[in-house]
Amino acid sequence: MSPTHLQTARSQSKVDSAAIEKLxxxxxxxxxxxxxxxxxxxxxxxxxxxxxxxxxxxxxIDSLKVCKRLxxxxxxxxxxxxxxxxxxxxxEETVPLAMSENAFMTVIDSQGSPEQKAHWLPRCRSYEIIGCYAQTEIAHGSNVQGLQTTARYDAQTKEFVINTPMAEDAKFWIGAMGVTANHALVQAILQVPDSFQPSGYRSVGPHLFIVPIRDQITHKPLPGITVGDIGPKAYGGFRVLDNGYLHLNSVRVPRDYMLMAHSKVSPNGEFQPAKHDKLSYGSMVYLRAGIPATQGWSLARAVTIAIRYCISRTQFSTSPGTPENSVIDYASTRHRLYPLLATSYAYIFAGKELLNSYYDMMDSLAKGDVSKLAEVHALSTALKTKSSWDCVAGMEEARKAMGGHGYSHLSGVAAIFAQQTPAQTFEGDNYVISQQIARALIKAVMLLKQHPQAPLPGSFSYLHQVLSPSPFTTSPDNWSNPSQQIQALQKCAAKIINDLAVVLAKNPRTPWTDLSWTSARLAAAHADIFVVDSFQKAVQAHGNPDLRKLGELYSLTTLVKAIPELVEAGVDTAGLRQAQEAAVGAISKEAAVGLTDAFGWLDWELPGVLGKKDGRIYEEMTRVVEEWDINKGEYGPQLREAALALTGHESAKTAKSKL
Ligand SMILES: Cc1cc2nc3c(=O)[nH]c(=O)nc-3n(C[C@H](O)[C@H](O)[C@H](O)COP(=O)(O)OP(=O)(O)OC[C@H]3O[C@@H](n4cnc5c(N)ncnc54)[C@H](O)[C@@H]3O)c2cc1C
Structure with missing residues (x-):
């Protein structure tokens, strides 16, 4: 068998894929x-x-069988x-047990008391208990303070009585709730006894309660519980996860089913708030902090498939009689795919660094030190937002770069897109949570105004630029200089913060929702600095020349996308676009194969067949298509009947019945 285009390119690649995979x-x-x-x-x-x-x-059902087999x-x-x-x-996709591990157990671990953790977590690990995280309601998601589910403490029985009063207050979208979970972690507005209130109760905001929802023996809903699955989702995504709904009608749970690591309710109903109002952010930060790396790895799968396919795929020859070119040889294909390859690396490196900062912050929190929370919260939110925007858009671009077959299920890229696109919405809608970053940055600038020498955490240090901009000139030939790249991005973010500060100075009561568009631009700019810096650090640590080229391509692509913002910030962008185009040109297709091989994918990990490592895709496409149910098996006679009915010919069955 002669080697495929992909195998030939791989054999000529000088990239040390194994070393990069290790990194x-x-x-x-x-x-x-x-x-x-x-x-x-x-x-x-x-x-x-x-x-x-x-x-x-x-x-x-298939997904539950997969879980059982695991x-x-x-x-x-x-x-x-x-x-x-x-x-x-x-x-490839989120199965119900992953929700129990990732959402239910993680939150108990970070917000449960030591006794609660000791009680619940071993039962979760043995899957005696399968849990889900139930915050969103039909009518309320982003506005957590506006949740309508209530948990009223009954000091007589030492229980909470939990209700979703109206149909629109039902929990909705809850992963693993549809058919699998027997327990839910329910976010509800806590009401504690207060004789000064006309109702006899005072609301003290949203808190978390473990609520058994299905009988552990029969798996039927428990009294007061109505639970079910919300059905299919956009683009056929999240197919293997039973997102569900839940109504609670005066469901009673014992007092110690409220998670009490931070705020507490005593047996006689006294409420003790958390020592620090942001202590409960830990698990939310964790869930957000995991998203950039997931996005990076997901884009890595999409871009591996697309690059491999575009090397295998040939269309047109340069001159008559010569072999057709790989479509990757066309400039527009390379300009679409190589920056995406760089983007996937960028979010993998940045995601790693972010998670390290998260663990560092959790160590500090355990000692009662909350000083790192603001920075890590802002970073995780900014990176969650920017990574999901960039990577999901990149997945769709990768699909388009593959031409017609990109649109087939066999490309696998559409499935990755369908799975990842809701990351722009869950764990906080990107436009809603961007405002949290803008607030944190503005708060830090205000502090600096009062105390110019106040220490700032590393990722906030450029805020000094907002109050006292340092002179900065670019040189058209110097765009590959890491320091020029970072400084330009900092100028950009500082300018957006300055714009916000000007609006707020004029009218300090401007609602943040009016600033949500600018906040989103700021979130992106703040994230870009961190991501470019992370990639630069990884390149410095490793010294690999191909990685250096890819890192440079990422920085320059980020800067090119920011040209309108840079120009507004007064940065001279002369030479930037040319530098980025040269950086694309510096990546050969052989290097691109090596850099995608460095992800170390098994064929099994890449959905579809177009990303097969040996590049023998057409044989595989034919084999799989011929195996589809529609082409053989049980549907055959039914399909023929339906087609014959259209043409007006009598089917064999009808003809027989006339005899
Ligand atoms: C696949 C998937 C899985 C999910 N899994 C779970 C789960 O397991 N558990 C759970 O509890 N929830 C889950 N959710 C729900 C998810 O967390 C929410 O949908 C998400 O937080 C967004 O809230 P929302 O739907 O209320 O959007 P809305 O807030 O209604 O947003 C609608 C639009 O309004 C805009 N908007 C709203 N408020 C503002 C504002 N203040 N400023 C500017 N713009 C604004 C948004 O940007 C958006 O464009 C899941 C959702 C999806 C899609």
């Missing part, structure tokens, strides 16, 4: 992957090709907890 994943993750992934890849239950033909209920494999192979979690997370 991207780290030795521990590599060891986990080597142990766990081959087991999954060789088990037919994890085969993804047939999934588009399942209806909603079949998809969920548990069997865990026991069969004596997987450690890390190995099992790696297996769970390496499935």
């Amino acid at each position: 991207l994943r780290g030795p521990e993750q590599l060891a986990l992957r080597n142990k766990v992934l081959p087991v999954l890849a060789n088990d037919p239950i994890f085969d993804k090709t047939r999934k588009p033909f399942l209806n909603h209920a079949q998809g969920i 548990l069997e494999l865990r026991d069969q192979h004596n997987w450690t907890r890390e190995e099992y979690v790696m297996a769970l997370l390496s499935l």
